[in-house]
Amino acid sequence: MMVIPQEIKDLFRRDNVTAETARHIRLRFFDEDVKLLYPEDTLYPSDDLFPMDQEPCYVIENDQISYESLCLTESLCDDEDLILGACDASELVVIVADVHQDLTGKEFIATLEIGGYEMSLGIYRVDSFERQADRRLKKIIAYSRMTRFRKDSASWYQGLKFPLTLRQFRDSMCEYIGVKQIETTLPLDNMMITKTIDPKQLNAWGVLQLICEINGCFAHVDKTGRLKYVFLGTAGLFPSEELFPDEQLYPRGMEDNENTEILNYYVQSATKYKDYVTKSIDRIQIRQEEGDVGIEYGPGTNCYVIQGNFLVYGKSSDELLQIASTIYENISGRTYRPCKIVGPALPWVEPGDGILCYTSDDVIETYCLKRTMRGIQAMRDTFEAKGKPQQVQRFGIQTQLIQLEGKSAVIKKSVEEVSVRVNDLKEFTEAQVKIMADEILAEVTRAQKEEEALAASIRIQAGQIAMKVSKGDVSSQLSIEPDEINLKTNRLSWESDYSTMTRDGKLTCQNIHAINGYFSGQLETDVFFAGDNAVQFGDFYVTADGSNILRSTDGSVSIQTAAGGPFGSYTTIYLKSKSGSTELSDHHLNTSLVEARNEMYIYNDWWGDYSVTRTCRELWDAVFNGSDENLKQNIKPMPGPVAKWIIQNTKVKQWLWRENKNHDMGMIAQELEKTLKGYGIDYKFVDVDPKKGTYYIDYKKFIPLLILAIQDIYSKLEK
Known part of the structure; x- marks a missing residue:
């Protein structure tokens, strides 16, 4: 609640019929962010509390503001039920006349003056500046600095040096966003924060919600433009309406709170309230997701559930209990009556303050969870608080975050199945067991970032037991059924007393007995080998690739048919020994001493490598020298x-x-x-x-x- 002189408050409560109670609105616009320092909540008129080093680029006074068009909406939580961590932006709407300068995107400070005392209504940035049917008029819609948090802050988060305290975490975020905080110490400021998510997008507004949630508070940008953490004060207790007004039975918890405003006047026709008071939150549960066992703290049944808050991922049970205890202390005992109260404008009341309204037959004890202030001279305030008798929560703030840490155990019971699922996000492992009427399923998975996903499962049905282990696209499966066992795998190996098989398919057996059948591929024993290209038995092998060769393993003997091979397209016998080699075919004879094809050659020291055939021909010609006349020409006497x-x-x-x-x-x-x-x-x-x-x-x-x-x-x- 803002601190202003009591006499100024009295002026607001009086009828506005004199010059002293007249209200004056002033809007000062700046080309850059408004840079004001407020050591105290008392903003005006003391100059030392309102240092203003900037000159406004435009000022709008009362005479340019359309009659009673001002509407200021501030909200702590506008949900149908109380949501911890809620942080809504304030909205200011006003219609102005004869403003020719475009004010879109400019930040301004709105002030309200009464009785010579000027107080701030907040710092806002113009979101839209639209001309109205009356061409002289333009409508300004502006929002507080809370909208700055609706910004992707994934790069900020990824750049943090973990671990760090929650205080360092929130200070760093607010500095990145560009919003100052009102100096305060949160209950969990010393809690260590580790990197538990790997987001591609991260809305800072959602992170702010999570910070407030685990501290049992809310966030609001106050009228100085600074971020303020708001805790609800303790409300009074009403055992029964018949007990009031007996003071001994009416502990005045909220009335005694300095942040509670007592309304002695309200517009009865416009004021509405529920017949019930919300039940106090008396139990806190922290879990990772729906169905997760998590941890619980508190003795009651009206449980407030904190789910999917990545700031507490990876915390131990003891740490989670301490966090739950802190939340419990700051939210338990807060009961209020849902209502809508219309009365005179009370601009010093802030979201989160207590409201105590005495009606003719009842007392409305509630909180200012939302306020709407309308008008200028006939300025009125509407205070609202929504809520149900018991907590009804909806989740989904962080459903798009990629979690890096956290443990959970989820137990699900229904008529269809009973299941248990336990996961450890830090180790990237998950195990679950499901029991259904017709089958039992057990499964364990692991999926580290740098490795392919691993999974193993067993499924039991009346007529089948199926097992599967997989790594990425590679898997092994075993199915046991009454009439068969089916095994499917990429690689199979076993080891027993009389047989083994390696993962690359090498089979070793004793006492093999086979009847009929077909074999393809390669078969090998100590003395026998059969493959796609050859068959070997002992020291000899025969080709099976069409080359038609019989050869000894040492290469000393080789027989090749006329089908072709390394010796040409002739049937050939090849012999090799230490003294030399011999080739004999229907085409030639070739040894280390003799070679015979079209000619015969003898290789030794005397004969050299001269052709025997040519030598014999020359010898023949020499002995039987041809003297036939037909062989000669140019014959004449010697x-x-x-x-x-x-x-x-x-x-x-x-x-x-x-x-x-x-x-x-x-x-x-x-x-x-x-x-x-x-x-x-x-x-x-x-x-x-x-x-x-x-x-x-x-x-x-x-x-x-x-x-x-x-x-x-x-x-x-x-x-």
Whole structure:
């Protein structure tokens, strides 16, 4: 409740029929935020309590305000039932005339002056500034700084350095939003806050609600533009209406509270109130979700439930009990009568203050949960408080938050099922058991961020037991039914006394006995192997890929059919030993010493790698020298003198062979070649051995020369 002089309060209570009781409204607009300091709730007219360093950009006085158009609405909780943590924005609506400057988005301070005393009605920002049917008039709709909290603050939350105290948490948030707080200490200011959610969006208004909820209070931006935490005062007790007005039976809890306003005058025709008083909240439950066992504190049955408040995720049972105890102390015993009271304007009354109204036959003891002040000269106040006899709550403020911490145990009982679900959001695990008329289901899941989801379940029905374990898209399933057992998995392994199988499919068994059947793939024992490409038995294997090869494992023997293979498209026998290798086919013979295809080659130190075939052909040609006329051309007599010269100039020598030291005789090839070239004779008497590169003499060419020489001798003898 605002503190103003009692004589000013009396002026508001009097009929407004004199200049002294006349009300004056003033709206000061600024181009930037209003920066005012108020050490006390006494705002005016003391200059030291209202330092004003800014000059307004526009001022609207009484004469520009349309008659009685002012409407100020302030609310602590406008719900059908009392909701802890509620924090509604105040709204000011007024119609002004002859204002040509656009005031949209500008912040202003509204004041009310009476009897020379000017008091603040609050700081607001123009949300809309619309022209009316009368073109001179414009309607201002403005809201308090509470609307600043309707802002996404996920980046602020993600940037915090956890853990931190609740006091540090709320101070940081208000600094981020740009709203100052009235200095106060909340009951749970020392509670440690950890990072329990990972939000992509986070409304600061919702966070403010949660802070107030666990402290058993409400939030309101007061007339200085600062955030104020509001606690409801303790109400009086009415055991029975028949007991009033006996003072001994009427403890005056609310009347004695300094924040309670007593109404001695009200408009009876417009005032309404319920016949019941709301029941005091006498039990507190804190849970994570509906069905969660959570913790409870308090002896009664009118339970207030706090659900889904991420500020308490991950707290132990003892910590939750302490939090519930704090809430209980600040909300229990608060009873009030739902009502709507219309009376003279009392601008010093603030949301959350107590209201005590004496009627002709009853007493209305309630709270100012909402107030609407209308008019200027005929200014009236309407105080409202809604509520039901017993708590009826609705949830959903934080249903879109991604939780990181928290534990819950949910027990559900109905005619359809009995189920228990326990989860640990910090460890990302959840287990549940459901019992229904036709089946029992047990399931455990885990889903860490950096790993694929893990899950295991057992389902029991009258005709089946089904088990499943999965990791992401990979799963193993076992189904047991009366007539079969079905197993489905990505990889299967087992180990027993006489058989084992590894996860990659390697099977090891003893005493296998199989009757008929079909096998595909690869089969292997110590001495036998059968695969897609070959079959091996002992030291030999046969290909099964169309190459038609029989081969020893050491590669020393290989038989290939004409279907083709590494040795060509011929049936081939391949032999290999330390001394060399041999290939024998219908096309060729090839060993380390002999090779035969179209020609035969012999490989040794003497023969080298010269073709045996060519050698034999040359030898044949040498022995059976073709002399058929059809094989020759340019035939003419051999000159006798040439033959004689060759025989006469050929030198016969004797020698010892270097290789075996044997005596021999004949001609020296190099000398003969030189002699013949010197006389210009180009007959091929001398050649080079292509195998060894040594010279040799074709002695058979001397036979024609000798015939000519003998003929020449006979000719001379006959003469």
